[in-house]
Amino acid sequence: MPARILLIDDEQGFVETMAKRLEMRNYPVSTAFNAQEGLDTLSKVTIDVVVLDVKMPGMDGIEALARIKAEHPLVEVIMLTGHATVENAIEGMKRGAFDYMMKPCDMDGLLAKVDEAYDKKVAHEDRILEARARHIALRRGV
Amino acid sequence: MSDHQYYHGLAKSMMATIVLVSIAPLFIIALIAGYQYSVAYEEKVEAHLRELVLKHDQSVDVFLEEKIAEIQVLAEVVGVNRLQDEDGLKKLHDVLVRMHGTDFVDLGLVNDKGIQEVYAGPYKLEGADYAEAEWFKDVQKRKVYVSDVSLGLRGVPHFIIALQMESEGRQWVLRTALDFIAFNKLVEDIRIGETGLAYIINKDAEFQTTPRRDMTGEMPLLRQLVKQVDNSSKLGRGRAAMTIEADPVTGENIIFVTSPLKSGEWLMVFQQEASDVFSALNRTRNLLIVMVLLGGISIGAMAYLMSRRMARKVELSDMEKEMMNEQVIEAGKLASVGELAAGIAHEINNPVAIMVEEAGWIQDLLDEGLNKDDNEREVQRALNQIRNQGVRCREITHKLLSFARKIDPTVEEISLNDMVQEMAEFCEQRARYANVLIETSLADSIPAVEGSASELQQVLLNLINNAIDAMDPGGGNLDIMTRVEDQNVVVSISDTGVGIPQANLSRIFDPFFTTKPVGKGTGLGLSIIYGIINKMDGEISVKSIVDQGTTFTIRLPMAEGNPDNVEQGEG
Numbered sequence: 209m210p211a212r213i214l215l216i217d218d219e220q221g222f223v224e225t226m227a228k229r230l231e232m233r234n235y236p237v238s239t240a241f242n243a244q245e246g247l248d249t250l251s252k253v254t255i256d257v258v259v260l261d262v263k264m265p266g267m268d269g270i271e272a273l274a275r276i277k278a279e280h281p282l283v284e285v286i287m288l289t290g291h292a293t294v295e296n297a298i299e300g301m302k303r304g305a306f307d308y309m310m311k312p313c314d315m316d317g318l319l320a321k322v323d324e325a326y327d328k329k330v331a332h333e334d335r336i337l338e339a340r341a342r343h344i345a346l347r348r349g350v
Numbered sequence: 351m352s353d354h355q356y357y358h359g360l361a362k363s364m365m366a367t368i369v370l371v372s373i374a375p376l377f378i379i380a381l382i383a384g385y386q387y388s389v390a391y392e393e394k395v396e397a398h399l400r401e402l403v404l405k406h407d408q409s410v411d412v413f414l415e416e417k418i419a420e421i422q423v424l425a426e427v428v429g430v431n432r433l434q435d436e437d438g439l440k441k442l443h444d445v446l447v448r449m450h451g452t453d454f455v456d457l458g459l460v461n462d463k464g465i466q467e468v469y470a471g472p473y474k475l476e477g478a479d480y481a482e483a484e485w486f487k488d489v490q491k492r493k494v495y496v497s498d499v500s501l502g503l504r505g506v507p508h509f510i511i512a513l514q515m516e517s518e519g520r521q522w523v524l525r526t527a528l529d530f531i532a533f534n535k536l537v538e539d540i541r542i543g544e545t546g547l548a549y550i551i552n553k554d555a556e557f558q559t560t561p562r563r564d565m566t567g568e569m570p571l572l573r574q575l576v577k578q579v580d581n582s583s584k585l586g587r588g589r590a591a592m593t594i595e596a597d598p599v600t601g602e603n604i605i606f607v608t609s610p611l612k613s614g615e616w617l618m619v620f621q622q623e624a625s626d627v628f629s630a631l632n633r634t635r636n637l638l639i640v641m642v643l644l645g646g647i648s649i650g651a652m653a654y655l656m657s658r659r660m661a662r663k664v665e666l667s668d669m670e671k672e673m674m675n676e677q678v679i680e681a682g683k684l685a686s687v688g689e690l691a692a693g694i695a696h697e698i699n700n701p702v703a704i705m706v707e708e709a710g711w712i713q714d715l716l717d718e719g720l721n722k723d724d725n726e727r728e729v730q731r732a733l734n735q736i737r738n739q740g741v742r743c744r745e746i747t748h749k750l751l752s753f754a755r756k757i758d759p760t761v762e763e764i765s766l767n768d769m770v771q772e773m774a775e776f777c778e779q780r781a782r783y784a785n786v787l788i789e790t791s792l793a794d795s796i797p798a799v800e801g802s803a804s805e806l807q808q809v810l811l812n813l814i815n816n817a818i819d820a821m822d823p824g825g826g827n828l829d830i831m832t833r834v835e836d837q838n839v840v841v842s843i844s845d846t847g848v849g850i851p852q853a854n855l856s857r858i859f860d861p862f863f864t865t866k867p868v869g870k871g872t873g874l875g876l877s878i879i880y881g882i883i884n885k886m887d888g889e890i891s892v893k894s895i896v897d898q899g900t901t902f903t904i905r906l907p908m909a910e911g912n913p914d915n916v917e918q919g920e921g
Contacts, residue, residue: 219700221735225707232714263696265782290696311699312706 211326212254214238216246216272217261217288229315235322243272250280257325259318260305262289262296270300277304282332284325288313361661368653373646380642384635391631399607399620399627400590402540406548407589407609407618410536414612417453417528418494420446421513425524430517433459433524436468443470455508455527460486462521471527480525485512489523496612499530499558509533509558534559537618543629546622550611551576558616567599575606576617594624675881676759682878683808697746697779701739708732708739749776763798763909764806766839770830773810777818784818785825786845793833800909801886809882812875813843813902819866820847820900838888838905849896858892 213235217223220241227237238253240246242264249255258276262269273285287297287308297308306325309318424442425433432438439457446454456471464481480486489495489512497510507530515522537559540548549565550558555573557565565572575595589609597604603624611618625632712732715725749772774788781788799806817828826846833840850858857863859880864873883890887907894900 219704221739222700222704222707225704225711225732225735229707229711229714232718263783265785268783290699293696312703314706315710 210235211256211322211329212236212238213322214240214246214249214253214255214258216240216243216258216264218242218264219261230319233319235319243267243269243275246272247275247279250276250283255280255283256329257306257322258283258285259288259309259322260285260300262287262293262300268296270296270303273300273303273305282329282336284329286318286321286325357661357665360664361657364657364660365653368657369650372649372653376642376645376649380638384638387634388631391634392628395627395631396592399542399605399622400592402542403548403590403607403609403618403620406537406540406620407611410533410550410611410618413533413536414496418496418511418513420450421511421524421526422494425513425515430459430515430520430522433522434468436470439468440470451532452529453532455529458525460512460523460525462523466525480523485510485525486523488512489514490521498552498556498616506530507560530559538562540620543622543626545626546620548618548620550616550618552616568597571595571598572619575608575619597623678874679805679808679878679882682812682874683804685874694746694750696783698743701742701746704739705736708736759802759805761800762803763800764803765796765798766806766832766841766906767792767796769803769806769810770832770841773807773814774830776811777814780815781818781828784822786818786821786828787825788814788828788830790830792831796832796834796839797908799839799886799888799906801882801906805882806886809879809904810841810843812879816875817843817845817847817900817902820845820849822847826899834908835905837908839908840903840905842901842903844899844901846899849898849900850892850894851896855892855894859890 210233213230215223215227215230215237216239218241223239223241227239230237238249238255240249243260244267246258246260250258260269260272260276264272267275269287269289273287276283276285284306285300285304287300287305288311289297289308290311294308294310297305301308306328307321309321424446428438428442433442439459443454443457446457456469456473456475458466458469458471458475458478460466460480464479464483464486466475466478466480469476469478485495485497493514495510495512497512499507499509508527509530510525510527512523512525515524537548537550540546541562547562548559549561551572552558553576555569555576575593591608593606593608594603595606596602600623604621605624605627607620609618610616709732712729715729715732718725720726720729770790770792774790778788814828814830821828827844828846829842829844831840831842831844854863854865859876860873861877862873863877866873880890883904883906889905891903891905892900893903
């Protein structure tokens with residue numbers, strides 16, 4: 209099953225077209241046009257990878273990242289940035305983003321990153337499941 | 351050009367200062383030194399003249415007294431009896447002539463009737479009757495008599511010393527004529543300078559010595575001089591009294607030094623033209639004047655050259671300053687453009703990203719086949735989107751280009767409203783990301799202002815950028831207002847940002863003052879704004895409350911020739 213993706217960007221045209229292209233490639237996609245909307249979607253829909261614009265009016269990408277990581281620690285975030293905000297994107301990675309991409313990005317590169325992020329998330333989840341199983345087994349004294 | 355006049359005036363005032371500062375001391379020194387010198391010199395010359403006259407009047411007096419004493423001794427020692435003897439008298443006269451040269455011209459014994467009974471000398475004067483002579487009458491009263499100089503009976507200038515003697519109840523008078531030449535020499539030898547001469551006159555201003563030159567023209571003056579002696583004015587009373595009179599002949603000032611002789615009967619006079627007396631002083635004065643004149647000329651020339659050179663230097667340094675100023679403005683502009691670049695890059699990246707996506711989408715659809723579903727319509731939509739985003743890019747780049755062209759200081763009429771609108775739009779994207787809402791409230795029919803459009807653009811952009819920075823993070827409202835106030839066009843830019851602490855308010859326009867971290871701000875923005883506004887004859891003021899916001903207000907004079915501005919004329 210492919211990664212469930214959430215696109216958060218204030219450029220409506222960009223988000224919509226990219227969503228269509230991702231859907232064509234069989235990725236389930238949700239969209240949001242600002243950070244708050246994205247957070248709302250995250251709490252309603254199960255999402256694996258968030259593609260997050262750094263520079264947005266209202267809450268910016270860095271703050272949104274912090275909120276996402278706080279509320280949904282397993283969700284991987286890829287920062288999307290214009291050249292001028294590369295530093296911000298790197299700052300985001302320090303705070304737990306998976307990677308960053310520069311606008312305009314090409315589809316294959318993005319998908320490769322999304323898949324990597326998704327694999328990482330799945331690996332994370334598997335390890336958590338394993339740990340949980342071991343924990344239960346230990347408790348039962350097997 | 352008025353610049354030229356300015357530097358010309360500068361050179362002139364510098365020259366005046368240099369000349370004044372250098373010539374004034376020169377003059378003062380020349381005046382003081384000259385005055386002191388002339389006073390000292392005059393005193394010295396006067397003292398010298400007095401001394402001269404004193405010495406000579408003394409020697410004349412001594413001469414007279416000596417002669418009188420000699421005759422007296424002669425009379426006492428020899429006695430009348432021997433004098434009555436003609437041979438004895440002759441012998442006596444011979445002795446006198448041998449001892450005293452020709453001083454004693456002759457000797458004679460006159461009886462109480464005034465008849466010269468015995469005579470020894472070169473003339474035949476035996477039996478001469480002096481009964482009516484002045485001196486004979488006088489000697490009866492005074493015992494000793496010294497006459498004025500006269501031609502007498504023999505027609506040769508001489509003077510007489512007469513002595514009364516008594517023998518066996520009879521009165522005798524011993525008289526001797528003294529040669530005038532010897533006596534004259536005493537006085538005549540006094541000669542100083544070209545016009546200095548000495549002579550002796552009696553109470554009737556008759557010459558007792560022969561003056562070296564003809565004095566007839568000066569006689570009235572001399573008479574007056576003698577009269578003054580009688581009038582017991584200071585002249586003539588004291589020994590070596592000095593007076594200055596104008597010569598009736600030449601009109602020159604003449605210095606007279608007078609001293610009474612012969613118990614005031616004669617007057618020794620030394621006279622010299624003042625210009626002659628003080629010729630050395632005059633020479634010195636002329637030299638001083640020439641020196642001051644030459645000094646003044648050389649100072650003037652130096653001052654002229656120096657002031658011209660200095661004015662030229664000032665002009666050059668002003669030009670350099672102007673160039674520096676332009677460079678600083680340019681640098682400030684680059685800085686503010688650099689600040690913008692971040693926002694602009696992002697602004698352009700967004701539409702480019704959309705275009706890339708749309709292009710990719712079209713590619714996807716083409717792969718799928720255009721006849722499927724409504725793929726063709728979707729391609730049309732995508733193409734439209736690409737065109738729209740391209741137009742968006744073009745607008746951004748055009749704005750950027752219009753702003754980033756080289757600073758053009760040409761003065762033109764600027765519509766402030768249009769410019770505010772333009773700059774507000776220009777900054778809108780940046781403001782949006784900073785959560786700042788820009789609102790403009792522009793008064794209708796704002797008159798034009800005069801200035802360089804690109805410079806004014808820079809002012810507005812800088813202030814808007816500052817305002818946005820002041821509200822970062824968190825955002826706020828940025829209000830830009832234009833209005834007309836007292837013949838001024840006013841723009842105020844208010845933010846709801848952090849405000850400026852009171853301590854910093856007075857320094858914000860200083861060059862290089864910045865509160866931003868190193869590398870973030872040049873500290874030149876506001877000082878450049880200040881410079882530009884000043885150049886436009888405008889004013890910039892600031893009001894700020896910490897944590898509530900800051901308002902910058904710019905007042906610019908209306909452009910001349912504006913209809914609202916006509917009555918005011920050149921304000």
